[in-house]
Amino acid sequence: MVPKRRLVALEGIPLLALTEDAVALARALTNDGPVPAKSAADALHIAVAAINGMEFLLTWNCKHIANAITRSSIEAICRVRGYEPPIICTPEELLGG
Numbered sequence: 001m002v003p004k005r006r007l008v009a010l011e012g013i014p015l016l017a018l019t020e021d022a023v024a025l026a027r028a029l030t031n032d033g034p035v036p037a038k039s040a041a042d043a044l045h046i047a048v049a050a051i052n053g054m055e056f057l058l059t060w061n062c063k064h065i066a067n068a069i070t071r072s073s074i075e076a077i078c079r080v081r082g083y084e085p086p087i088i089c090t091p092e093e094l095l096g097g
Contacts, residue, residue, distance in 0.1 A: 016049070017052060018048060022050075022052075023047070025043075025046075025078065026040060026047040027043075029043040030043045032077055034067075035064050039064045042061060045057065046088070049086040050078045050083040050085050051083060054086045057089075058090065066088050066089055066093075074088065
C-alpha cells in the first residue's frame with residue numbers, strides 16, 4: 001500500500017504515456033543494448049522518458065539505468081531511433097550532492 005504522503009506528493013504530476021514506440025525502444029534497449037532482458041521494466045522506464053521528451057530520468061537503480069558503463073550505449077540506441085535520451089542520474093547527482 002502506498003503511503004498517503006507519497007500520493008499527495010504526486011498530485012498534479014502528469015503520467016507519461018506508454019506507447020507502442022516506447023515498447024519498441026525498450027525492446028531495442030534489451031535486444032541491442034546494455035539492459036538485460038530480465039530487466040525489461042528498467043528499459044521501459046528509460047524508453048518512456050525518452051519518447052516523452054523528458055530532460056532527466058532520476059533513479060537510484062545504478063545497476064542498469066544510472067550506470068556510467070551502460071549510459072553511452074543507452075544514449076546511442078535512443079538517438080539511432082530518433083529520440084534524445086534523458087540525462088540519467090541519481091537524485092543526489094542532480095542536486096550536486
